[in-house]
Amino acid sequence: MRKVLEGEITEMDSLIGRDGDVKSVLSILYFARMSFCEIEDESVKKWMEVARKEYGCVVESLPAKYLKEVKARKVVVSEGIKVERRKDKEILPIEGERNILITSALPYVNNVPHLGNIIGCVLSADVYSRFCRLKGYNSLFICGTDEYGTATETKALEEGISCQELCDRFHKIHSDVYKWFDIDFDSFGRTTTPSQTEIAQDIFLKLNKNGHLQKETVSQLYSESCKMFLADRYVEGTCPLCGYNDARGDQCDSCGKLLNAMELKNPRCKIDGSTPIIKESTHVFIKLNDLQQKCEDFVKESSLKGQWSHNSVSVTNAWFKEGLKPRCITRDLKWGTPVPLEELKEKVFYVWFDAPIGYLSITAEYTKNWEKWWKNPDNVQLYQFMGKDNVPFHTVIFPCSLLGTGDSFTMLHHLSTTEYLNYETGKFSKSRNVGVFGHNVVDSGIPSSIWRYYLLSNRPEQDDSTFLWDDFAAKTNSELLANLGNFVSRTTKFLSAKYNGIVPNATLGDLENKFIEKINEELQVYNQNMEAVKIKAGLKSAMAISALGNLYLTEAKIDNNLFLNHRERCDTVLAFSLNIVYILSSLLYPFIPAACDSILEQLNAPLRFIPTAFSIDLLGGHQIGVPTHLFKKIEEAKIDELKKLYSGSA
Structure with a gap:
């Protein structure tokens, strides 16, 4: 360091007296220069002590050329407290360490996320993921866009584009919004991948082999004008429970109850508003009733050990109390994971059978060793984040699907859920320009x-x-x-x-x-x-x-x-x-x-x-x-x- 400063000190000798007096206004510049350096010369040290009282504030208004030297400032911190920033390397479970697998609910790809969507899953999960890293836990944070299903097909039809075009556009929109929010995923993927097809079909075939699936011919709403069976979200009508006029065929947004499209009063086709007829179609059902005891045992143990939120437990137990029933897991759609049975090859999986498997497939796209995370129950803890409306799919349907395969999957350890975030005097609504959505936040100019x-x-x-x-x-x-x-x-x-x-x-x-x-x-x-x-x-x-x-x-x-x-x-x-x-x-x-x-x-x-x-x-x-x-x-x-x-x- 002495050699580096030799020229500086020689020149300073002509500006300062050996008694430490400040003799020249030019000393300000030298004081600023020396502020970034480690000083060994005793006479310079003495001068700096005197000059500091006069020129201490100069550091806050240094010219740009001096600011470059900030990085070279002396760093004196305790050993062992520094966190290594994430590097571009594959994260896998480590034997003997605490391994935490974190997921946030996969957002639908057919719209821009609003603030309620963001706090309900990705932001909450990001906070916990960052906490884990700063505690030294070995963690992996997985999410991605949920791209299959009726919602996507309906939106693409409305806009007159292909489903793939819609998914590509909204995947980027979601990704950009989350990046702006500083959501630090280890992998943010999507469900329209070969891994999704492979893993979802494998789970389906194992359920079938183990006798947990059954075929049923069901009465279904059919649009004669559109010449197609109407999946749940293609149907709107009046909720039979609360009387809400714009209930969807799968759920009522007013009372929150899950529905069957056939239960709606005054049903109408979402595409053209026509009144559908009833027609028969063959589908596959997962026999949740056969798997209820296994699922109840899992929930009882996991909810206690993992300290599930109160609303998660109450919603789940309500399903058990009512008694699980066979649930349809196929749909008459084109856009989805194909059913791997020859006689049903024109059908696809229902999104709520298929979507949670996206956690596995996104991990598989991240690493070929995905099973070290997802088939490692003794060494990995699974933490999942979502809004309360997603609870039964993650505590009943998804666990039953995994348990029914007979494979040793990593099961849910902790479930963190949120209630709804409303906006000012009502709900967020993109169509009515009510509320703040992802792109609005970016445009606001507020950090x-x-x-x-x-x-x-x-x-x-x-x-x-x-x-x-x-x-x-x-x-x-x-x-x-x-x-x-x-x-x-x-x-x-x-x-x-x-x-x-x-x-x-x-x-x-x-x-x-x-x-x-x-x-x-x-x-x-x-x-x-x-x-x-x-x-x-x-x-x-x-x-x-x-x-x-x-x-x-x-x-x-x-x-x-x-x-x-x-x-x-x-x-x-x-x-x-x-x-x-x-x-x-x-x-x-x-x-x-x-x-x-x-x-x-x-x-x-x-x-x-x-x-x-x-x-x-x-x-x-x-x-x-x-x-x-x-x-x-x-x-x-x-x-x-x-x-x-x-x-x-x-």
Whole structure:
């Protein structure tokens, strides 16, 4: 380093006196230059101490050429806390480690996801996946677009394009939206693959071989004008249970009950509005009644060990109480996985038999060793995330399909479900321009971390919740900006201005020990909540630690007087606070990764593992980066603009 600085020091000798006096305005430039360097020369060190009082703030306004040197700043952190970023290598279960397989419900490919879709599955799963990585668990996060079935075929028919064209377009739309939201899948695939056909047909044939399937000739709605049998979603009508006029043939969106198209009152063809007739068709049914006991035993054990959410258990048990019945798993469609029986080769699998198998096939497209994840029940735990309307398909139909094969599949360990997220005064509706959808979020100009924070702090875990613009602004301004942003800014800017960004050594006293006790209590709660997938509670604990950081700075009375007259005490306050910031960067990384990347850049520190107790890990001599604002206030005018844009008035 001496050789590197030799020219700098020689030139500085003509500018500074050996007594340490600052003699020239040009010294500012040299002070800025030397701020990024490790100094050994004693005379230069002495001069820097004097100059720092005059020119400390210069670091915040350096020319661009100096900013390039930030990466070369000295990094002094504890050993063993650094998380290795994900590399382009195949992730497989590791013997002796905790192996966690994470899936989020496969979104339908026929529309743009709205905020309720995003919080209900992919965002919640992403938080837990990131938490697992920062705890050092060996995890794999799988998702993809659900592309087969009536919904896709109907949408393609409406738009006058092929199903494949529709799927290609919307797969990219979904992928782009999730990337903008910082959803970090290990694999985001799709169900229209050879692996899907191979695995789904294999499961079907094993169920057939084991006697768990039966054929039945059923009466089905048929459109004479369209010359086709009408699958569930091709039929609309009045719900026989609640009287809702626009119920679908498979489910009523008003009361949430699953239906059979034949049960609808005043049925009509979705394609042309004509009244369908009843005609017979042969289909395959899975005999869920034969598999009920096995499924009940699985649910009883798994829901207890895996701490399923209350609504998941109650919905599932309601199905068992009513008694499982044979359920049709084939459809008269063209777009789907073909049924591998010669006499039924013109039919395809029903989407809710086929779709959950997409988790397996997407994994198979990711790795040829997919069975190490999906046929490894002793070494892999399966965590699944979805909205409450998907529960019975994942706790009854899908498990029965796997159990009936006789293969040793990795079965569901933990199920995390959400209730519905509504918008202002009603439901999200793309057709009526009500609510915020993925592309709206991108166009809003509001950073992804703010959207993520609000959705996660408002996550509908026990009851339905509502997206409210005023609440969105309030939480951003009073929590993200006034709490977290304020604490990070107060700490890093003071350190930059007064210490030239170099972390001093700390001598912890009674005040620090008092706050360490409180921080450790919150860390324990945080880790317990996140392990149990209580995401909203985990976020609350992390923000409580940020609030403790602000309170500590207030009680420590950090100001210019403390720096000038009680330097050793000021050293401790800054070092202690900065290490709280460092802990927050890991606790909040699962929730707001982009904002935490900014914190890490300002700290000039690597991503760290989530701790179980407070420790000093940014050590004395570490040099931080350039402080910057984490968040900006959302003004009332901006909120009024967005309200009008997505209120349905357009």
